[in-house]
Each structure stands twice: as structure tokens, then as C-alpha cells.
Amino acid sequence: MFDSAELGQTLSAQRYDAELPELRSKLLQAHFDLRAQKFPVILLVSGADGAGKGELVHRLNEWLDPRGVETHAFWAQSDEERERPPFWRYWRSLPGRGRIGIIFGTWYSQPIVSRVFGRLKRGEFDAALDRIARFEQMLADDGALIVKLWLHLPKKAQKKRLKKLEEEGRLAPDEWKHFKLFDRFTKVSGRALRRTDTGAAPWHVIESTDRRYREITAGNLLLQALRTRIDAAAGAAPRANGTPADAPPEVRESILDHVDLSCRLTEAEYERQLEKLQAALGKLTWAAWEKKRSMVLVFEGWDAAGKGSSIRRVTQAIDPRLYRVVGIAAPTDEERAHHYLWRFWRQLPRAGYTTIFDRSWYGRVLVERVEGFARYEEWSRAYHELNDFEEQLVEHGIVVNKFWLHVSPQEQLRRFRERQKVVHKRYKITEEDWRNREKWKAYQTAIDEMVARCSTEYAPWTIVSANDKRHARIQILKTIVGRLRAAL
Numbered sequence: 001m002f003d004s005a006e007l008g009q010t011l012s013a014q015r016y017d018a019e020l021p022e023l024r025s026k027l028l029q030a031h032f033d034l035r036a037q038k039f040p041v042i043l044l045v046s047g048a049d050g051a052g053k054g055e056l057v058h059r060l061n062e063w064l065d066p067r068g069v070e071t072h073a074f075w076a077q078s079d080e081e082r083e084r085p086p087f088w089r090y091w092r093s094l095p096g097r098g099r100i101g102i103i104f105g106t107w108y109s110q111p112i113v114s115r116v117f118g119r120l121k122r123g124e125f126d127a128a129l130d131r132i133a134r135f136e137q138m139l140a141d142d143g144a145l146i147v148k149l150w151l152h153l154p155k156k157a158q159k160k161r162l163k164k165l166e167e168e169g170r171l172a173p174d175e176w177k178h179f180k181l182f183d184r185f186t187k188v189s190g191r192a193l194r195r196t197d198t199g200a201a202p203w204h205v206i207e208s209t210d211r212r213y214r215e216i217t218a219g220n221l222l223l224q225a226l227r228t229r230i231d232a233a234a235g236a237a238p239r240a241n242g243t244p245a246d247a248p249p250e251v252r253e254s255i256l257d258h259v260d261l262s263c264r265l266t267e268a269e270y271e272r273q274l275e276k277l278q279a280a281l282g283k284l285t286w287a288a289w290e291k292k293r294s295m296v297l298v299f300e301g302w303d304a305a306g307k308g309s310s311i312r313r314v315t316q317a318i319d320p321r322l323y324r325v326v327g328i329a330a331p332t333d334e335e336r337a338h339h340y341l342w343r344f345w346r347q348l349p350r351a352g353y354t355t356i357f358d359r360s361w362y363g364r365v366l367v368e369r370v371e372g373f374a375r376y377e378e379w380s381r382a383y384h385e386l387n388d389f390e391e392q393l394v395e396h397g398i399v400v401n402k403f404w405l406h407v408s409p410q411e412q413l414r415r416f417r418e419r420q421k422v423v424h425k426r427y428k429i430t431e432e433d434w435r436n437r438e439k440w441k442a443y444q445t446a447i448d449e450m451v452a453r454c455s456t457e458y459a460p461w462t463i464v465s466a467n468d469k470r471h472a473r474i475q476i477l478k479t480i481v482g483r484l485r486a487a488l
Contacts (some may be wrong), residue, residue: 009213016212023219024063030226031065034098037233039143040338041100043222046108047151048185049175050161051208056151057104059215060222070095074105083292083351085396086110087135091345096337097143107132108192115188116181125188129195131388138385140200142339142378147225148201149218150193151208155182255448259406261467263475270470277477278317284484285318285354292351293487294398297480298360301405302443303433304415306469310405311356313473314480318354328359340364340382341389348393360402361386365450370442383453390459399487400459401480404447405466409440 034041043060045053057071072093081089087107095101111128114120120128136146153161162179165171178185197203204221208214265273288295297314299307315323326347335343341361349355364382368374374382393400407415416437419429436443455461462479466472 009207009217010210011212011216013212016216019216023216023223026227027063027219027223028065030223030230031068031100033230034100034226035068036098037230038097039145039229039233040095040097041145041147041226042095042139043100043102044106044108044146044148045102045104045151046106046149047206047208048153048158048189049172049178050158050165051151051153052161052211052214053104053151055211056149056214056218057102060102060218063219064100068098069100069102071102071104074103074109080350083294084348085392085398087392088345088348091342094139094144094338094342096334098337107135108196112185112188112192113178116178116184125191126195129192131392133196133198133201134388136196136201137198138388139339141381144339145225145229146201147222148203149221150189150203150205151214152205153208157209158182254444255451255463256406256444259463259465261406261408261411261465263465263471264468265470265474267470270474273474274313274477277474277481278313280481281314281317281477281484282319284481284488285322287488288354288399288484289322289352291488292397294349294351295354295480295484296349296393296398296400297354297356298362298400298402299356299358299405300360300362300366300403301464301466302407302412303436304412304419304428305405305407305466306472307358307405309469310403310464310473310476311358313477314356317477322352323354323356324349325356325358328357328363341385344389348398351397361389362450362454365454366443366446369446370439383450386454387456387459390454390456394458399484401483402455402459402461403464403476403479404451404461405464405472407466409437411467412437 045057047053057073061069061071070093074089077089090103090107093101093103111120111125111132115122115125140146158179162171162175165175193203193205206214206217206221285295299311301307311325315325331340331343344357344361347355347357364374365379365386369379390400416429416433419425451461451463462476464472464475
């Protein structure tokens with residue numbers, strides 16, 4: 001990859017001064033035009049120590065409209081970041097649609113440095129790069145424009161630059177240590193660039209010996225990428241909204257058909273098991289807190305299946321300081337401006353704590369699929385995205401429990417009518433609930449595919465027999481206690 005950087009490239013002061021005004025004018029106009037667009041711009045600035053990454057970031061912030069750009073510099077992880085999966089810090093910093101996010105100290109830094117110093121084996125390094133490539137592809141599939149700049153310096157030029165920075169008191173820690181491994185860094189970085197140079201997110205290598213050449217080249221690359229995407233969007237036909245998924249005329253074989261809905265518990269047996277399981281869960285969550293093991297609970301299910309009452313039986317067992325319930329409704333304007341997973345990454349618990357999601361990221365392949373809020377290409381690629389998301393949680397040590405509460409159509413209808421009759425329950429029944437009921441077969445098709453494609457060995461689905469609420473609550477508590485005990 002570094003062969004593509006023309007060594008020794010320079011730009012005279014006269015030419016720089018001549019080109020800069022027009023470049024700044026065009027870049028600023030493109031930035032203004034971006035505001036009306038439905039895509040974010042993610043600009044990665046990475047490269048060799050001493051190559052002027054920080055200087056370039058300052059210059060781009062000077063040239064762009066500060067109201068529409070945000071810069072995030074990543075270096076050492078904070079305690080808060082270490083307590084969550086590695087990509088949590090990056091997800092929180094992604095720009096919204098119509099904005100530019102400059103990422104300095106990118107998601108490439110840690111894998112490259114770890115590989116150079118032998119903390120990652122080659123296979124582990126390649127796996128980390130593949131995850132990065134999937135991450136960038138996912139953002140690009142959602143419409144993000146990704147511009148990746150790698151600032152390259154030859155060895156002699158880097159040595160000279162580091163000496164100057166040292167004299168000026170601007171040398172960062174470890175840069176001389178890294179310089180001693182220059183050849184190793186070059187080899188590892190080259191592999192990283194080759195493996196992640198994709199059509200969706202290509203690398204641009206800039207020879208950075210000369211500051212003026214570096215700045216003009218980077219500015220022109222960003223301008224070209226912006227102008228190409230904005231002009232293409234202006235000439236494209238409006239994208240249609242999703243089309244509601246049509247259910248087949250008959251569902252012959254469904255995963256849900258195999259759920260035994262006749263399961264029942266007597267009041268006495270329910271109370272006996274409830275007390276025992278809640279006591280066990282309370283002790284286990286404190287043990288998890290001491291061992292810094294987090295837990296994520298996902299509750300999905302048919303309307304009126306008993307998600308709320310089941311969640312209450314779980315939270316009754318846990319100290320209020322150790323958990324948080326996140327109710328998921330229609331996304332806000334801020335959430336719609338980001339990738340659909342953005343709002344869920346932001347809610348992940350710190351080490352030792354529990355987050356309970358009342359509905360979840362599976363809305364992409366359920367309600368958004370059935371109701372047409374997501375296009376076919378969006379929800380069909382989501383299964384892989386959701387599995388990858390949950391795999392990252394589990395790799396970090398988070399215990400993931402996912403529950404689908406299943407009831408029969410007849411039991412749902414009975415509960416709907418009961419809610420209409422009881423004054424303090426009427427708020428629970430809406431016109432939307434009745435509309436969803438009319439699409440039972442379409443939802444059942446979506447549920448079947450969700451369970452089949454997203455029930456993994458690291459984050460399996462638990463289908464809960466919920467015609468009897470007492471049985472459902474005990475089944476859920478047993479599952480949580482069993483998996484948390486095994487994890488600890």
C-alpha cells in the first residue's frame with residue numbers, strides 16, 4: 001500500500017497559496033450542501049508517528065464549518081471505556097446524518113500497536129481487521145461516506161520530524177520507542193491497509209514529508225469524495241420506503257408451533273419457586289458486580305404476552321443500584337440520524353451491572369420489516385449485523401439473555417379484552433395493538449427467521465411459554481440464574 005505514496009512529494013509556497021483559497025471555498029460549499037443530505041461523513045486520520053496527523057486535523061477544522069463537524073481523538077482508554085466492548089467508544093462518537101466526524105486515533109491503532117509488540121498473534125490480528133472491515137461495511141451499507149487517510153513518512157523523514165517535535169516539547173510518549181520498530185510498524189500497517197482497503201471504505205495513502213502537499217492532498221480527497229456523493233444523491237431518484245413484508249398464505253411449519261403453551265403452575269408452586277429464584281438472582285448479581293461481569297437481558301414478545309410483569313419479577317430480585325431498564329420505543333430524530341444500532345451501543349452497562357431492554361435491536365427484523373419501515377436490503381442484512389453485535393458483547397464477558405414471550409392468538413385476544421374492561425389497564429391497549437394482531441402471520445414469519453438466524457451458541461434465544469404468566473416468569477428466572485451461575 002505504501003508504494004502508492006509518491007515519495008518526496010512537495011508543494012511550493014506559491015502554489016499552495018494559489019490553490020488554497022479555491023479549495024477552501026469549494027470544501028466549505030460542499031460542507032454546507034452536506035447539511036441537506038441523509039448520510040454522515042466519517043473521516044479517519046491515521047498513519048505514522050510524526051506524520052502530522054494532529055496538524056492536519058487542526059487544518060481541516062479550520063477549513064470546515066465548525067457547526068457541522070465534530071472531532072474525536074482516541075488514545076488511552078478511560079475506565080468507563082475499558083468496562084465495555086472495544087467498539088463502544090467509537091459507536092458513541094459516530095456523526096449523525098448531514099454531519100462530518102473526524103476520527104483521530106482510529107479503530108486501527110490498538111490492533112496495529114498490539115500486533116507490533118506481540119500482544120496479538122497473526123490470526124488474532126487478522127480477525128480484528130476483519131471485524132473492522134465488517135464494521136465499516138455496515139456503516140457504508142447504512143449510507144455513511146467513509147474517507148480513510150493514511151499519512152506516510154519514510155524512515156529518515158520520521159526521525160527528523162521526531163527530533164524536531166522533541167526540541168519543541170511536542171513529542172508524544174512512546175514515539176521514539178515506536179521508531180525503533182519502524183520496519184515492524186511498516187510491515188504490520190501495510191497488512192492492515194491491504195486487508196481493509198475495500199470498495200466501501202478505500203484507503204488513501206498520502207506521503208507527508210511536506211506539510212503543504214499533505215494538506216492540499218487531504219483537502220482535495222475529502223472534497224472529491226463529498227462532491228461525488230452529494231452530486232450523485234442530487235441526481236438519484238428518491239428512494240422508496242420499505243414495503244411491508246407479505247406473509248405467505250399459509251405458515252406450514254413454525255418454530256412457535258412447537259412451543260407447549262399448556263404449561264401451568266399452581267399459585268403455591270409459583271410462590272415457592274419465585275422466592276427461591278429471586279433470592280438466588282439477588283446473590284448472583286452481587287457476585288457478578290464483584291467480578292465485573294455485566295449482563296444484558298432482552299425481552300421481546302407478542303403484545304400482551306407479559307413482558308412488563310416478567311421484567312418486574314426480575315428487577316424485584318436485583319438491588320436497584322445494579323440494574324437499569326431501557327424501554328425501546330420509536331426512535332427520536334437524533335437516533336434516526338444515526339445507524340439503527342447506535343442507540344443500543346450507547347445503553348450498554350458498565351462492568352458488573354445489568355441492562356434490561358424492554359424491546360430491542362430486533363425491531364429491525366420484526367416491526368420495521370413487517371410494517372415497511374426498513375427496506376428489504378436493510379432488514380435482510382441485519383441478521384448478520386445483530387449476530388456480530390452480540391458476539392462482541394459476549395467476547396467482552398457480557399452475559400446475554402434473549403427472551404421471546406409466546407402466547408396463542410386466543411390468549412392474546414382474551415388479554416386485549418380484559419385490558420379494555422379494567423380501568424387501570426386500558427392504557428396498555430392501543431389501536432396499534434389491534435393492527436399488529438391482524439398481521440399475526442407476517443409477524444410469525446419474521447419471528448421464525450429471527451430465531452433461526454440469530455439464536456447462536458453465545459447468545460441463544462429462549463422461547464418462553466407465556467399463556468400462563470406464572471410459568472413464564474419462572475422459566476425466565478430459571479434461565480437467567482442458570483446462565484449467570486455458569487458464567488461466574
